[in-house]
């Protein structure tokens with residue numbers, strides 16, 4: 001980290017940091033800034049490689065040796081164990097989270113904002129940068145969802161406007177059908193996410209307020225119809241591509257909906273968090289809270305928090321990504337290593353993170369643009385996107401095949417494990433991508449609102465300052481922060497893969513060399529993905545949603 005951070009500062013500094021070279025370097029026929037950047041490259045690449053060799057040896061030894069575990073906690077005399085921090089016990093916020101009506105009110109506020117987006121998308125100007133539908137959903141809502149995910153939790157599902165109408169209508173219409181058992185699989189969701197990513201590129205959704213408005217109306221209609229026909233949260237659990245993204249990315253969250261005290265659950269006979277009771281409905285995705293691990297299939301709806309008659313459910317802190325280590329059977333999901341549909345969904349989201357960001361870099365935008373004269377442009381872009389997804393996924397499939405052979409493990413199990421271990425890199429890529437657009441396009445939210453208020457309702461909210469929607473300034477701190485996030489994601493992925501390579505040692509004796517060999521295919525894919533992610537963030541980006 002030491003040489004990486006210093007090298008990053010030297011590489012991306014706008015001028016020569018050491019003033020003396022500004023005067024002396026030209027005398028030697030060298031530009032001081034170029035010289036500084038070359039020095040940074042030497043410090044970064046060969047410097048990191050030199051560190052890598054002893055680091056690998058030390059890690060192998062440190063992780064392989066069996067050492068007695070020493071309890072680090074000091075005895076606390078005469079003091080009760082402190083209750084864990086719980087968001088549902090924070091004044092005001094806790095009351096809002098626990099109240100079904102409070103949550104519904106938040107969703108209706110979001111529905112009002114979605115209605116504004118739809119109206120402007122249908123009636124406003126066709127230029128995305130001047131339309132609410134071209135800026136709010138793609139720049140601000142997505143960025144806020146990603147940043148909110150790592151700072152607080154799955155706020156996007158918690159305040160989702162798509163389920164507001166059905167929640168209200170269910171007070172009068174009770175769904176009677178159960179979602180068919182043969183459709184209880186993530187294959188539909190995996191295909192929906194893939195279709196979403198391909199259509200986004202092929203039809204340029206971000207660039208079309210009309211298509212964006214149509215998309216929101218379509219999702220709203222499907223969610224309402226499906227959830228009024230079928231019990232529970234069938235749309236969220238099995239169909240919604242946005243919900244899948246939110247639930248999977250929740251691995252990076254510092255919080256989760258869970259129980260406070262396992263002993264209270266052991267004594268509980270009603271299990272209202274699952275079945276519902278006098279205080280409210282149970283879990284729409286059939287998660288049984290004491291057996292819930294992580295946030296997969298959890299829509300953060302908080303119904304279980306309201307339903308629990310023992311006040312034993314809350315929003316507690318967790319260590320991000322830690323749940324990926326556990327291979328124990330989980331409520332609803334079962335043993336995830338035996339779920340190829342889940343592995344496929346994760347891989348689509350991970351490959352999608354890299355491809356979606358790569359297709360916004362200037363070199364690839366120019367290359368894809370060179371296909372424009374062809375007829376069937378949308379089909380060509382769709383094909384390019386699909387082929388790019390396959391190209392990113394192939395190394396994983398090859399490594400899974402090699403790893404399965406080396407470990408005498410089923411291919412499906414190996415693939416699922418790799419999909420879980422690579423999730424931090426996929427999450428990191430989505431985060432830096434959406435975070436980049438949020439930071440650079442933050443000020444672009446207001447001018448379209450001012451224009452829409454003036455044109456649509458004769459309201460004067462001030463003259464739109466269109467300069468805010470053009471030529472976004474990229475703050476200097478952003479690139480080093482993005483590189484650090486990606487480096488951190490790589491480390492977590494490598495660590496997860498290492499832990500799993502150590503765990504499957506059949507003989508029970510940890511041989512570091514053998515663990516290293518088993519770890520290598522996974523590590524190489526992780527390094528390759530990280531290198532691609534780092535290349536992407538170093539490219540000039542197409543500023544989608546902004547005036548060019």
Ligand code: SF4
Nearest residue numbers: 265268271272273308
């Ligand atoms: S969370 Fe509440 S309702 Fe659910 S099992 Fe535990 S005590 Fe019972």
Ligand code: SF4
Nearest residue numbers: 283298299301302304
């Ligand atoms: S466990 Fe179920 S009821 Fe509780 S927040 Fe998650 S989806 Fe909602």
